[in-house]
Amino acid sequence: MVVLRGLLLSLFTLALTAIISLLVVGIIKLTYKVISRGREEKTEAK
Numbered sequence: 001m002v003v004l005r006g007l008l009l010s011l012f013t014l015a016l017t018a019i020i021s022l023l024v025v026g027i028i029k030l031t032y033k034v035i036s037r038g039r040e041e042k043t044e045a046k
Helices: 002-045
Strands: none
């Protein structure tokens, strides 16, 4: 029973880590898109 709990905990931790990393990657990509779009608008204004 203790082994099962440990296994579930490790799986949960793994899933949580994967979700967090995916969120971080998504946020970084979104931020990069916004920044690059902002730069394009600035260069067009000139």
